[in-house]
Amino acid sequence: MKIVVTGGLGFIGSHTVVELQNQGFEVVIVDDLSNSSEEVVNGITSITNQKPVFEKLDLREKSKVQEFFKKHQDISGVIHFAASKAVGESVGNPLLYYENNINALVYLLQELKELPEASFIFSSSCTVYGQAEKMPITEDAPVQAAMSPYGNTKQIGEEIIIDTAKVTNISAILLRYFNPIGAHPSAAIGELPLGVPQNLVPFITQTGLGLRKELSVYGDDYPTTDGTCVRDYIHVVDLAKAHVIALKRLLDKKNLEKVETFNLGTGTGSSVLEVIQSFEKVSGQKLPYKIVDRREGDITSAYANTDKANNVLGWKAESTLDEAMESAWKWEQKVRQQ
Structure with a gap:
């Protein structure tokens, strides 16, 4: 089966391509290289011994999206990662985020609705919950007013998919990671x-190597155990495997609704200082950091209730924070040796 992975040379996308190819899927990567490198194709190939098809394409160009789907008419599904994704940047440049994250999604769905049937996995985010009232966050938690344009694009994206699936042959799973x-x-x-x-983590590893002078910790006066923001940090390989499981659920028609939603996390919250401590543990070195003012758009705490993904998808995060951090540090060191 041919699966299109948009943003497939990015961080999560590339790891998902590996898992798809390991499961026997034929993968076509679409990426505009705005925040990635074509070199990633070689990394994927070295792991899987199979070179994915890569097409450089800016999904904001509607005519190019149409051309792509004319060329690839035997598509079974799309996993859609391609999006701008920095909370802080979205606050400063909202129109970039609305154009890139909304227009591209609409153009994709316009082509997919012409197919007899299509399976669509959407890269959503826990940002749709805003500052949730209860922890851990379940899929039933109310979607709050977005704290940033980035978060808003994920909320709008989910609504577009739900509305489209009602009147087309598209079935979708929204993965809120x-x-x-x-x-x-x-x-x-x-x-x-x-x-x-x-x-946070690439800034930590770059600081650990001396590429950055020090890490800025945005605020230590939050109502958390140590005053720093709390997040649910999940190993990217665990996350990638969840995408393949979700895709198979749609392809095998095991979904119970046209659009299903799942949280993907570990179920454990870690503060910024705890993440720094994890790095110091796995690297054996101290990390230079300083406390600075809070950053606009940041919420206090967010970690997942993963019961639905565990029980319905049959998926569970397996790696610990230390294991994930160790792999990030190993990667950073290797990249800088090249």
């Missing part, structure tokens, strides 16, 4: 942001 970290155990692929990292 928490904070992906780590790298493939081979260290052949991992998280490699272009420019200054927007996510």
